[in-house]
Structures are given as structure tokens and as C-alpha cells.
Amino acid sequence: MIRKLIFTPLLFLSLVIYGQNEIEQTLEKIHQTSLLEGQSYEWLRHLSNQIGGRLSGSLNAERAVEWGKAELDELGLDRVWLQPVMVPKWIRGTFEYANIETSPGNTVNVPICALGGSVATPLAGIRAEVIEVKSFEELKSLGEQKVEGKIVFYNRPMQADLVNTFSAYSGCVDQRYSGAEQAAKMGAVGVIVRSMNLRLDDFPHTGSMSYGDLPLKKRIPAAAISTNGAELLSSMLALNSTLKFYLKQNCKNLPDVQSFNVIGEIKGSTYPEEIMVVGGHLDSWDLGDGSHDDGAGVVQSMEVLRLFKKIGYQPERTLRVVLFMNEENGQRGAMKYAEMAQKNAENHVFALESDAGGFSPRGFSIDTTSDKLEIIQSWEKYFEPYLIHLFVKGGSGADIDDLKSGANILAGLRPDSQRYFDFHHASNDTFDAINKRELELGAAAMASLVYLIDSFKL
Amino acid sequence: MIRKLIFTPLLFLSLVIYGQNEIEQTLEKIHQTSLLEGQSYEWLRHLSNQIGGRLSGSLNAERAVEWGKAELDELGLDRVWLQPVMVPKWIRGTFEYANIETSPGNTVNVPICALGGSVATPLAGIRAEVIEVKSFEELKSLGEQKVEGKIVFYNRPMQADLVNTFSAYSGCVDQRYSGAEQAAKMGAVGVIVRSMNLRLDDFPHTGSMSYGDLPLKKRIPAAAISTNGAELLSSMLALNSTLKFYLKQNCKNLPDVQSFNVIGEIKGSTYPEEIMVVGGHLDSWDLGDGSHDDGAGVVQSMEVLRLFKKIGYQPERTLRVVLFMNEENGQRGAMKYAEMAQKNAENHVFALESDAGGFSPRGFSIDTTSDKLEIIQSWEKYFEPYLIHLFVKGGSGADIDDLKSGANILAGLRPDSQRYFDFHHASNDTFDAINKRELELGAAAMASLVYLIDSFKL
Numbered sequence: 001m002i003r004k005l006i007f008t009p010l011l012f013l014s015l016v017i018y019g020q021n022e023i024e025q026t027l028e029k030i031h032q033t034s035l036l037e038g039q040s041y042e043w044l045r046h047l048s049n050q051i052g053g054r055l056s057g058s059l060n061a062e063r064a065v066e067w068g069k070a071e072l073d074e075l076g077l078d079r080v081w082l083q084p085v086m087v088p089k090w091i092r093g094t095f096e097y098a099n100i101e102t103s104p105g106n107t108v109n110v111p112i113c114a115l116g117g118s119v120a121t122p123l124a125g126i127r128a129e130v131i132e133v134k135s136f137e138e139l140k141s142l143g144e145q146k147v148e149g150k151i152v153f154y155n156r157p158m159q160a161d162l163v164n165t166f167s168a169y170s171g172c173v174d175q176r177y178s179g180a181e182q183a184a185k186m187g188a189v190g191v192i193v194r195s196m197n198l199r200l201d202d203f204p205h206t207g208s209m210s211y212g213d214l215p216l217k218k219r220i221p222a223a224a225i226s227t228n229g230a231e232l233l234s235s236m237l238a239l240n241s242t243l244k245f246y247l248k249q250n251c252k253n254l255p256d257v258q259s260f261n262v263i264g265e266i267k268g269s270t271y272p273e274e275i276m277v278v279g280g281h282l283d284s285w286d287l288g289d290g291s292h293d294d295g296a297g298v299v300q301s302m303e304v305l306r307l308f309k310k311i312g313y314q315p316e317r318t319l320r321v322v323l324f325m326n327e328e329n330g331q332r333g334a335m336k337y338a339e340m341a342q343k344n345a346e347n348h349v350f351a352l353e354s355d356a357g358g359f360s361p362r363g364f365s366i367d368t369t370s371d372k373l374e375i376i377q378s379w380e381k382y383f384e385p386y387l388i389h390l391f392v393k394g395g396s397g398a399d400i401d402d403l404k405s406g407a408n409i410l411a412g413l414r415p416d417s418q419r420y421f422d423f424h425h426a427s428n429d430t431f432d433a434i435n436k437r438e439l440e441l442g443a444a445a446m447a448s449l450v451y452l453i454d455s456f457k458l
Numbered sequence: 459m460i461r462k463l464i465f466t467p468l469l470f471l472s473l474v475i476y477g478q479n480e481i482e483q484t485l486e487k488i489h490q491t492s493l494l495e496g497q498s499y500e501w502l503r504h505l506s507n508q509i510g511g512r513l514s515g516s517l518n519a520e521r522a523v524e525w526g527k528a529e530l531d532e533l534g535l536d537r538v539w540l541q542p543v544m545v546p547k548w549i550r551g552t553f554e555y556a557n558i559e560t561s562p563g564n565t566v567n568v569p570i571c572a573l574g575g576s577v578a579t580p581l582a583g584i585r586a587e588v589i590e591v592k593s594f595e596e597l598k599s600l601g602e603q604k605v606e607g608k609i610v611f612y613n614r615p616m617q618a619d620l621v622n623t624f625s626a627y628s629g630c631v632d633q634r635y636s637g638a639e640q641a642a643k644m645g646a647v648g649v650i651v652r653s654m655n656l657r658l659d660d661f662p663h664t665g666s667m668s669y670g671d672l673p674l675k676k677r678i679p680a681a682a683i684s685t686n687g688a689e690l691l692s693s694m695l696a697l698n699s700t701l702k703f704y705l706k707q708n709c710k711n712l713p714d715v716q717s718f719n720v721i722g723e724i725k726g727s728t729y730p731e732e733i734m735v736v737g738g739h740l741d742s743w744d745l746g747d748g749s750h751d752d753g754a755g756v757v758q759s760m761e762v763l764r765l766f767k768k769i770g771y772q773p774e775r776t777l778r779v780v781l782f783m784n785e786e787n788g789q790r791g792a793m794k795y796a797e798m799a800q801k802n803a804e805n806h807v808f809a810l811e812s813d814a815g816g817f818s819p820r821g822f823s824i825d826t827t828s829d830k831l832e833i834i835q836s837w838e839k840y841f842e843p844y845l846i847h848l849f850v851k852g853g854s855g856a857d858i859d860d861l862k863s864g865a866n867i868l869a870g871l872r873p874d875s876q877r878y879f880d881f882h883h884a885s886n887d888t889f890d891a892i893n894k895r896e897l898e899l900g901a902a903a904m905a906s907l908v909y910l911i912d913s914f915k916l
């Protein structure tokens with residue numbers, strides 16, 4: 001009895017120590033491999049510089065699908081396939097232009113871009129007076145008479161004192177997404193939205209918008225204006241409330257077209273029916289090359305599987321990388337993937353998305369039961385050498401959200417968010433805004449979390 | 459007795475809650491003020507774009523002193539003064555140039571820059587064979603015969619798998635600092651050092667070097683080569699070990715000149731004799747405009763005092779901002795400040811330096827007794843809303859290190875380090891590499907720590 005009492009704790013202790021050492025060593029190997037022999041940065045260089053912006057339905061989106069499949073084929077996974085999905089097709093067209101006219105013929109050009117999904121202006125453009133508001137409430141309080149025939153200018157800035165810039169984004173994005181619908185209902189002829197950007201600069205930031213259930217003939221054109229442009233327009237309106245704004249754009253909505261989610265997997269050695277997903281979205285907006293949104297997430301997700309191959313780690317559960325199509329303006333890829341998962345009665349025990357930029361990883365946002373969250377939070381110690389501290393309860397990612405079931409775990413990589421909206425949906429979201437090490441550390445953080453989930457069978 | 463037992467914990471609890479709320483509210487106010495009404499970014503815009511690189515002894519350094527004093531005067535502090543200090547004066551001269559000659563007349567230019575403190579080459583330059591080494595040990599093992607008459611090329615790269623890039627820097631910088639001294643002792647005629655940079659690019663990175671006690675006539679010219687240049691030179695040497703390297707530079711060491719530390723203070727309301735210092739260094743290298751190194755630290759330190767004024771916080775101890783002169787190539791400002799502090803028997807209870815770039819703040823490195831460290835670490839909870847988690851034992855900053863006494867507290871701001879060496883001492887360390895929010899969050903983190911130190915009288 002005494003012997004047993006002494007022996008058991010010692011054995012237990014040595015198992016724990018061995019386990020900890022193994023975990024620490026694996027995380028170290030993952031990080032070393034990503035930083036010293038990583039592929040993510042070179043993958044992104046190709047995706048960004050050789051393919052470029054890849055809006056759903058575009059030729060570039062199809063080139064990205066081909067590239068993604070070819071690269072996954074190269075990795076020697078157990079299975080690589082394309083999952084067909086119909087996606088919306090919106091094109092920016094050949095021109096978009098705006099100016100402020102303070103008196104006849106006296107104009108100042110301002111940088112604008114059509115919002116994704118917007119209708120065109122008439123060929124000659126629209127010229128109208130502007131009514132500036134900060135919210136839908138303010139718009140409604142004005143009454144239809146003051147709005148009718150005018151261009152509504154939504155100018156509520158992102159709240160700079162929120163440390164998490166995604167919270168600041170959430171607090172503003174209603175203007176972009178539903179601004180046209182709300183303004184059209186009150187008789188406005190067009191909508192200009194202050195770009196979702198915390199800096200003052202000259203880049204207009206596009207993004208998705210919806211007309212809700214407005215009939216076609218009621219839809220009005222919507223464009224984003226750069227933050228500097230918004231400040232200028234606002235200050236000129238203060239001096240001259242009857243100035244005219246001129247907007248011309250020939251973007252267009254076309255019928256849906258066929259596209260694909262790109263999927264690859266390493267079959268689990270012990271629990272092949274239990275699926276872990278890592279993913280990002282392959283489509284991007286068309287203005288830049290989508291390096292941060294979400295080229296980074298795409299290559300980091302691919303890198304997770306490559307790192308496991310490279311360090312010789314065979315997951316016990318099936319590990320799948322999914323490059324989702326059409327996150328930006330429809331989330332059709334996400335819906336299709338979830339639909340097929342349900343149809344095939346697949347068991348998704350875990351999904352992790354990277355769709356918040358390729359910046360220094362700070363941790364994860366985790367959507368699961370409180371007991372599982374607590375276990376994951378206890379792993380923080382393993383991540384401390386890599387300066388990763390955030391293991392917070394919260395949302396995961398737009399592409400994996402539909403995979404939520406009672407007991408499974410969804411997570412989102414949380415990189416440093418301070419610079420993200422400098423680039424988000426704008427023409428400066430390009431490869432030069434990516435730091436190689438930050439990208440690689442993000443991939444390593446993702447691989448580390450997947451490894452722990454697989455090891456502990458959470 | 460029972461009553462007392464019940465009452466005491468309640469009273470204690472309410473005091474604790476009140477104190478916590480006050481702390482949380484003050485930190486929130488500090489962060490809001492820095493992010494919404496901060497001055498640090500506009501200060502830095504001026505220092506970087508209107509003054510520019512400000513190497514000790516240069517006209518720009520003197521302009522920076524005047525600017526710093528004028529701006530502190532504007533803040534309405536209790537006292538602002540200049541502390542005279544003699545500083546070294548080294549000038550880059552009018553040309554620096556290098557090429558690789560694979561056969562007579564067949565040359566490839568490579569980007570180099572003289573190291574700070576280096577002697578010039580003869581006017582006609584030097585042309586010699588190259589011997590590549592990775593360390594002083596390797597150099598010594600070659601023996602004098604193989605080194606004599608040659609240019610020594612130090613090509614040990616920064617270790618990319620170290621997450622803390624400052625550790626990678628520490629592991630390499632001996633090549634830059636002492637490489638010429640070591641090579642000269644073995645009869646080399648010049649030294650080329652791989653730039654301390656984790657990226658492969660075309661920027662040569664300068665930095666200080668020393669000849670130790672080598673007599674003047676034994677000193678050999680030393681230059682940094684860009685990482686791309688180093689890779690090229692190394693691969694060409696592998697093909698042709700007798701290629702020639704040509705180096706020409708006319709930098710120069712001049713006699714010491716007068717300069718100044720710029721100092722301002724808010725007198726402590728209760729303990730004026732207990733001094734808390736925040737600081738950065740006003741000098742910079744000459745290639746860029748020193749925005750990250752250390753314009754950021756300068757304006758963040760100034761901002762700490764401005765934030766206290768702005769939110770109406772009167773420190774109980776004396777709070778002093780010190781803009782140190784000559785950190786880069788002599789640390790004379792730091793030595794002078796410490797000398798005068800000792801001479802005047804000043805009691806420095808706390809000093810905090812920001813000299814690691816203007817990136818997202820991650821925490822602090824703290825040099826103090828273990829009991830005080832433990833108390834500071836217990837404050838982590840107050841910093842969590844601002845995503846600041848690091849409170850680690852470690853060095854503080856080169857300018858405040860000499861203020862160490864038995865029981866006082868020295869600290870260094872620790873921003874995210876991934877991008878720092880992309881810019882460090884190179885011509886791309888310019889204002890456009892600064893993100894406004896990251897800079898402001900750093901200033902707020904510093905002010906928060908100073909506030910807590912002042913409140914708890916640590």
C-alpha cells in the first residue's frame with residue numbers, strides 16, 4: 001500500500017513531465033520550422049503578386065482556385081478536391097469618379113470607390129445636394145422631405161479609443177452595409193460612406209453592402225469615400241450646405257457563376273471521422289491584392305498542414321484545410337461547406353480560421369463550452385515563449401461559424417489589430433504590407449493550437 | 459468582537475474596490491486621451507520630417523535640442539532645462555561606395571554604408587581579396603597568414619527562429635562592434651559586416667563600432683553591407699574565392715563638441731525629492747530620420763507628462779522627462795545625467811525608457827528587486843484591457859541603466875519586436891514606418907505604469 005502510494009504519484013509525475021516536454025518540444029519545432037523553412041511567405045508572394053485581387057466570379061478567383069489546388073497537390077496530402085459552389089458576380093466596371101462642386105464648374109475631385117454589390121449610376125452620373133448624417137437614427141429624424149433627391153453622406157468615424165479595432169469596425173459598418181437601403185427608403189438618390197479606416201488618408205475602402213428587399217428600381221448607387229475625402233466634404237458642407245456632389249460609376253451585378261472551395265486533408269491515424277478544419281478565404285476584394293484579407297489566412301492554413309508533414313507529425317484526427325470561396329460578398333463557400341458537412345454527416349470537432357490579417361499573432365478567440373474553454377486557456381503557458389497570451393471567449397470566423405454544434409470548438413486567430421484597417425478592402429492591401437516573420441508566427445501559432453487540440457482530443 | 463470581525467473585511471473590501479475602480483478609470487482616461495487627443499504622432503512628424511536624422515554633433519542634433527526644449531516649455535512644466543554634455547562627432551562624409559570585382563573591370567555594385575566611428579579608406583579606396591567568416595573564433599582559427607592584406611567579411615546572420623528579435627541582434631552585434639578591431643589585429647585591411655537585419659533587402663544598416671585600444675595607424679575601415687549584398691558576396695565567393703572587393707568611404711572622426719540632454723519636470727506634490735524618469739534618446743543615426751530609433755521614445759516620453767497635465771493628474775513624486783543625447787555612439791548623455799544625479803544626491807526611485815521602436819506595446823522589461831517585481835506583475839490585470847501582458851525581469855534601457863541603485867526600479871517599454879530590425883539604423887527608419895495608434899498606445903502604456911508606480915509609491 002505504501003509502495004503503491006509512493007509509486008503512483010511518481011509515475012504520474014513522470015508522465016506529466018514527459019508530456020509537457022513533448023508539447024514544448026513540438027511547439028518549438030513548429031515555430032522553428034515556420035520561421036526557418038516556412039513556405040507561407042513565398043506562397044503569399046505568388047498569390048498576391050502573380051495572381052492578385054480575386055473577387056468571386058472573376059478570372060483571378062478561378063486562377064486562385066487552380067493555384068490552391070495545385071499547391072495542395074504538391075504537399076502529398078491524402079486527398080485534395082474542389083467543392084463546387086455558385087457565387088455572386090459583381091464587377092466594378094471601367095470607371096468610378098466623384099467630385100464636390102461648390103459653385104457651377106468649380107469642382108474638387110475626391111477619392112471614391114463603388115461598394116461591392118452597388119448598382120451603377122446613370123451613364124451621365126448623378127449630381128445632387130448632400131445631407132450628412134452620423135447614424136440611421138439621425139437620418140430618420142430628418143424626415144423624408146430633407147432626404148428626398150439628395151445624396152446621403154454617412155460620416156460616423158471608427159471609434160479610435162477602442163483598443164480592439166474590430167470593435168470599432170463593428171460599430172460603424174452598418175453605414176456601409178445597410179446605408180443605401182435605409183437612404184433609398186427615404187427617397188435619397190445615392191449614398192456616400194466614410195471609409196472604414198482609422199487613419200486619415202486617401203484610400204477609399206470598399207466592402208459588401210445590401211439593398212435588403214428593396215425592389216430593383218428603388219436601388220441607389222453607393223460608394224465609399226476616403227477618410228480625407230470625408231473630412232473635406234464635411235468641412236465644405238459646413239461652409240456651404242447646398243454644394244453638389246457628383247458621382248459616376250458603372251459597376252454591375254451579373255448572374256451567379258460556378259466557383260469552388262479548395263480542400264485538402266491529412267487523414268487521421270486513429271480518429272479519421274473526427275475532423276479538424278483550418279481555413280481562410282481565397283476570394284478577396286478587387287482593389288488591392290488581398291494580402292492581409294485574406295491571402296495571409298489562406299497561406300497560413302496551408303502552412304499548418306505543410307508544417308505537420310515537415311516535422312513528421314501525423315494527426316490522430318483528420319486535419320483539413322479549406323480555402324473558402326466568396327467570404328467577402330456572399331459567404332456562399334462557407335454555406336456550401338457547412339451544407340455538405342451536414343449532408344455527409346461529418347463530425348467537425350474543431351475549426352480554426354485566420355481572417356484578421358497577417359500581423360503578429362496575439363492569441364485566439366474561442367467559441368466553445370466553458371469547460372473546454374478553460375482547458376484551452378490552461379495551455380497559455382505553452383504559448384508564452386511565443387508571446388501569445390490571448391485565449392478569450394468570442395467569435396471565430398465568418399467561414400466556419402456555420403460549423404458550430406453543441407460541443408465542438410471554433411476559434412479565430414487574433415493577430416495584432418492596430419494596422420488592419422489601414423489596409424482592409426483598400427488598394428494598399430498588398431504584399432509589401434506583410435511582414436514575413438509576423439505571417440510565419442501566425443502560421444506556427446495555428447499549427448500549435450491544432451496540435452494541442454489533436455493531442456488532448458478536446 | 460463579532461461586529462468588528464464583520465465590519466473590518468467589508469471596509470477593506472470597499473477600499474480595495476474603490477482603489478481598483480480609480481486605477482481602472484485613470485488608465486482608461488490615459489488611453490482615451492492618448493488615442494483621441496494625443497500629441498505624440500504630430501510631435502514625431504515634426505521631429506522626423508522637419509528635422510530628420512540627428513547624429514550627435516550634427517546641426518540636426520542641435521536643432522532637435524532646441525525643438526525638444528521649446529516643446530517642453532510649451533507644456534507648462536515646473537522646470538525645463540538643458541544639461542550640457544560633450545559628445546563625439548563622427549561624420550559620414552561625402553561618399554561611400556563598394557563593388558565586387560570578379561575579374562578585372564567586371565564589377566557589381568553592392569549597397570554599403572560606413573559604420574559609425576569607422577575611419578575612411580584612402581582616397582583611392584581599398585581593393586583586396588575577401589575572407590568570409592561567421593565568428594571571431596573562425597577568424598582566429600584561420601591564422602594571420604590567411605587574413606593579412608584581406609578584407610574580412612563577417613556574415614553571421616541574425617537567428618530568425620528567436621521570437622525576440624533583440625536576442626537575435628545581441629547574438630550578432632559583436633561582428634559590427636568589434637569586428638574591425640579583431641580583424642585589424644590579424645592584419646586585415648578592411649571589414650565588411652552583414653547588416654543586422656532579419657529581412658533580405660537592399661538597405662545597409664549602420665551602427666556603432668569600436669577599435670578598442672588599437673593605435674590610430676592600425677585602424678582599418680569598416681562598413682555594413684545590405685543582407686542581399688551579403689548573400690550575393692557570399693555566393694560569388696563560393697564560385698571565386700579570389701575575387702576582389704572594392705571599398706571607398708571618407709567618413710571622419712572629429713573632436714568632441716558641446717551638446718545637451720533636454721530635461722523637463724513636474725514637481726512632486728508630496729515627495730518632490732523622489733524622482734521618476736521617463737525618457738528616450740534624442741540623437742539618431744544619420745541614414746533615416748530615426749522615427750523608430752528613437753524618435754518614438756522621445757515623443758512617447760514627452761507625451762507621458764502631457765497626458766498627466768491633460769487628465770489633471772498631479773504626481774506625488776517628481777516626474778522628469780529626459781531626452782538623452784548620444785545614445786547611439788557614446789552614451790555620453792546617459793553618463794552625464796547619471797553623474798549629475800549622483801553629484802546632486804538625487805533619489806531616482808524609478809526610470810522608464812522607450813528605445814525599442816514605436817510598435818504595438820506588449821509590456822515591460824523590469825530591473826528591480828524580486829519583491830517589487832512581484833508587485834508590478836500583479837498589476838497585469840489593469841493592463842489586460844490594453845492587451846499588455848509582458849511584465850518580465852530584464853534590462854531597462856541604455857540611457858537609464860546607470861541610474862540603478864539597490865532598491866530602485868528601472869524598466870523598458872517592450873513593443874512588438876518583429877519589424878524593428880527591418881528599419882533599425884537604416885535609411886528606411888522614417889516616419890511612414892510609424893503607425894499612429896501603436897505609437898499612442900505605447901505612450902499610454904508608459905503613462906499607466908508611471909501612474910501606478912506613483913500611486914503605490916513603489
